[in-house]
Amino acid sequence: MPDLSDRPIDGDAERARWTASADAWDRWADPMADLADKLNQPLLDAAGVTAGDRVLDLASGAGEPALSAAFRTGPDGLVVGSDLVPSMMAGARRRSAGIADGLRPAFAAADMTALPFAAASFDRVTCRFGIMFVPDVATALAELRRVLRPGGRAAFMVWGPRAGNALFDTVGEAIAAQLGEDRSLDPLFRFAAPGPLAEAMHAAGFATVSETDITPVRKAPQGQPFWRATLEMSFGHRLHDLTAGQRADLDAEVTRRFDAQAQGGTIPLPIHVRIVTGA
Numbered sequence: 372m373p374d375l376s377d378r379p380i381d382g383d384a385e386r387a388r389w390t391a392s393a394d395a396w397d398r399w400a401d402p403m404a405d406l407a408d409k410l411n412q413p414l415l416d417a418a419g420v421t422a423g424d425r426v427l428d429l430a431s432g433a434g435e436p437a438l439s440a441a442f443r444t445g446p447d448g449l450v451v452g453s454d455l456v457p458s459m460m461a462g463a464r465r466r467s468a469g470i471a472d473g474l475r476p477a478f479a480a481a482d483m484t485a486l487p488f489a490a491a492s493f494d495r496v497t498c499r500f501g502i503m504f505v506p507d508v509a510t511a512l513a514e515l516r517r518v519l520r521p522g523g524r525a526a527f528m529v530w531g532p533r534a535g536n537a538l539f540d541t542v543g544e545a546i547a548a549q550l551g552e553d554r555s556l557d558p559l560f561r562f563a564a565p566g567p568l569a570e571a572m573h574a575a576g577f578a579t580v581s582e583t584d585i586t587p588v589r590k591a592p593q594g595q596p597f598w599r600a601t602l603e604m605s606f607g608h609r610l611h612d613l614t615a616g617q618r619a620d621l622d623a624e625v626t627r628r629f630d631a632q633a634q635g636g637t638i639p640l641p642i643h644v645r646i647v648t649g650a
Contacts, residue, residue: 380506380558388555389432389456389504392607397462399600400433406589410528410644411436413585414499415443417646418526423447424494427518428476429483430454430501433462437476440497446473451488453481483511488518496525502568503529503561512575524650525577529562531584531643538601538640541632545625546606549617553609568647577649589640593633597640598625 414436420426422445428437430453437452444450454460457480467475481487483498483505496515505511515525533540533556543556562568569580591597602625603610610618629638 380504380561382506385504385558386456388608389459391611392604393456393458393461395600395603395607396433396459397465399604400462400466403600407435408439409587410499410585411439413583414497414526414528414646415440417583417648418495418497419524420444420495420497425449425492426451426495426497427486427488427493428452429481429496429498429515430504431463431478432459434460434466434476434478436497436499437463437478438466438470441467441470441474441476450476451493452476452478453486454478455480455482484514486514486518490517491520491523492518494520494523496523498526499528500530500559502527504558508568508571509575512572512577516576522650524648525572526646526648527568529568529645529647530559531586531645532563533560535586535641535643537632537642538598539605541628542598542601542606542625545621545628546602546609549621549624550609555606555608559605562645562647565645568645569649572647572649580647580649583646583648585642585644585646587642589642590637591629591640593630593636593638596622596626597638598629 420440420443422443424444425448426440426444428440428450431437432454434452437450441450452463460478463478484507496519502508502511519525530536539556539559565582569582572580613621632638
């Protein structure tokens with residue numbers, strides 16, 4: 372997989388993409404919550420989120436990891452979840468309604484490159500799978516430094532190489548085979564190679580920057596549509612105009628490709644993520 376860290380990102384295209392997928396993120400937020408939290412907790416650990424902290428979560432989408440962070444910070448802390456696309460946060464607001472007032476995060480639309488918060492407002496900044504979509508990463512990192520208090524910490528989670536993420540790789544291949552390749556997966560793997568995001572954080576003035584790779588392997592039962600969330604959340608912009616027959620053909624192609632990977636009735640699903648932190 373080539374290094375995509377310098378490939379231009381079309382901000383308008385990405386905004387349109389996630390607006391088109393917002394309903395799917397809301398619909399899948401609850402079924403995916405347990406899996407999401409398995410990624411949230413290492414990110415919150417890396418950021419050092421603890422009771423009483425003021426936390427800004429960027430690119431929160433349907434509330435990840437802002438909702439998990441709120442239970443860590445407790446009633447004496449504050450969590451603000453944000454996203455560039457307001458409709459992406461519909462699920463976050465819905466899910467937070469059942470949380471006690473003292474723990475409930477606040478949610479606000481915000482552009483990472485022009486954050487509407489005062490300087491030194493937060494102890495921690497987290498961002499799970501969002502920084503890769505920002506056209507101007509240097510400006511975003513400068514804004515993060517501005518809103519962090521001295522000694523504060525930022526932690527990003529990004530995807531490792533596409534080949535190490537079976538759901539994206541297999542579903543992406545099926546989409547390309549049935550509908551044609553549009554390269555919409557490329558931005559997800561912008562920081563797949565170790566180094567570029569850490570180097571950008573150093574350049575922005577972050578100290579003690581570190582990287583940690585996490586490579587679990589899930590196992591899914593053959594014959595179950597475990598891939599449907601990935602298809603609808605990541606490729607929703609390509610699904611809206613399909614006829615029922617085209618969608619059935621696409622689903623069959625995804626199933627066929629995963630069945631070819633089955634081992635004794637289960638399908639291994641490797642995941643490769645990287646956490647990059649800086650103080």
